[in-house]
Amino acid sequence: MNGKKIAISIIGLSILLGGCSFMGNSDEKEKKADDGTTPVAEYKGQGFIFVDGDKSKDIVEKNEAEIKKRAVAYMKDTYKTNVKVNNVVPARDAAVVMVEAEEPIEFHTSVIVGIDPRTKELNSARSEEWKVEGAIISGSYVKAYREEFGNLDTFTKTMAKKYDLQGLNQTAINKTHASGYEKSYYFVPVGGDSTVVYDAYIKKQNISASELQNLFSKVDGKFENANIVLHFYNTSKGVPKQEKAEQIAKDLKNETGLPKGNYSVILYDNFIVDRVGLPDGDNVRVEDIQK
Structure with a gap:
C-alpha cells in the first residue's frame, strides 16, 4: 500500500469509526453541538467518540486507570516503546x-482495549493491523532527517502566516489523531515497503539517524513513497x-532544505467535526509534488 492510500485510509477509517457525543452549556455552544462542528482554534477534542461509545462510556470511565495501564504495557511489551496516554475514548465494546x-x-x-459485551470485563490490549508499525516507520523517517523536518516546521509556519491560514492545535492532535508523526501543519504517512x-x-530502538537514512534509501531510493501531507x-x-x-x-517546489518525499497540500474550511476530530466539508488540494 502506498503512502497516499495510507493517508486516505487513515481519514476514512476515522470517519467510519466516529460516533456522536455533544455537550454544551451556553446558547453558542449548544448551537455548535447541534451542528456537530467547532472552529479549528477552539477544538481540543471535545465530543470525540467512536461508534456506540455511549454504550460503553460508563464502563470505560470506571476502568480508565486499568485501561491506561494495559495500553502502556502493550506498547512496551510488543513494540519496545514507552508511551504516554493522551486520551481514553469509548468505542463499541x-x-x-x-x-x-x-x-x-x-x-x-x-x-x-476490548470489553466483553456479556461480562463487561476488560479484555487484553491489541492494535489495528499495521497501525503502530506504520507510526513507528513515520517517526523513524523524521528521526532520520531531523534537520530537514526542522526546516519544514519553519516553512509551514511561514506559509500559514503568509496566506492567512492556521493549523490544528497540539491538544487536538494528541487527543484525537493516531497517524504517526504529526505537527500542526503536516503529518507523515510513510508508505511503501x-x-x-x-x-x-x-x-535496536536507539538506531542512529545515519543507519535509518541508509535503510530508507535502500527501500525507496527516489523517496516516492515518503508521503508528507501539508494541511492548513x-x-x-x-x-x-x-x-x-x-x-x-509553488512555494514548496521552490523551497530548499526540506525532507525528500511526495508532498500534498490540502486546505480546509475553519471547522472540525467534533465526533471524528477531522475537517468539515470540502477542500482544495495539490498532490504529487515530488521533492
Whole structure:
C-alpha cells in the first residue's frame, strides 16, 4: 500500500469509526453541538467518540486507570516503546487509547482495549493491523532527517502566516489523531515497503539517524513513497480558493532544505467535526509534488 492510500485510509477509517457525543452549556455552544462542528482554534477534542461509545462510556470511565495501564504495557511489551496516554475514548465494546511516544522516536498511535459485551470485563490490549508499525516507520523517517523536518516546521509556519491560514492545535492532535508523526501543519504517512525499517527499530530502538537514512534509501531510493501531507485551515468562513493551494505548492517546489518525499497540500474550511476530530466539508488540494 502506498503512502497516499495510507493517508486516505487513515481519514476514512476515522470517519467510519466516529460516533456522536455533544455537550454544551451556553446558547453558542449548544448551537455548535447541534451542528456537530467547532472552529479549528477552539477544538481540543471535545465530543470525540467512536461508534456506540455511549454504550460503553460508563464502563470505560470506571476502568480508565486499568485501561491506561494495559495500553502502556502493550506498547512496551510488543513494540519496545514507552508511551504516554493522551486520551481514553469509548468505542463499541472497547476503549481506544490515544498514545504518544516521545523517545527515541516521536509518533502518535492508538491501542484498543476490548470489553466483553456479556461480562463487561476488560479484555487484553491489541492494535489495528499495521497501525503502530506504520507510526513507528513515520517517526523513524523524521528521526532520520531531523534537520530537514526542522526546516519544514519553519516553512509551514511561514506559509500559514503568509496566506492567512492556521493549523490544528497540539491538544487536538494528541487527543484525537493516531497517524504517526504529526505537527500542526503536516503529518507523515510513510508508505511503501518499509518493513525493513520497522524490523530494524524493533531490534535496536536507539538506531542512529545515519543507519535509518541508509535503510530508507535502500527501500525507496527516489523517496516516492515518503508521503508528507501539508494541511492548513482557513481563518475565516469557507474553503480557501484553489489558487491559494497552488501558490503554496509553488512555494514548496521552490523551497530548499526540506525532507525528500511526495508532498500534498490540502486546505480546509475553519471547522472540525467534533465526533471524528477531522475537517468539515470540502477542500482544495495539490498532490504529487515530488521533492
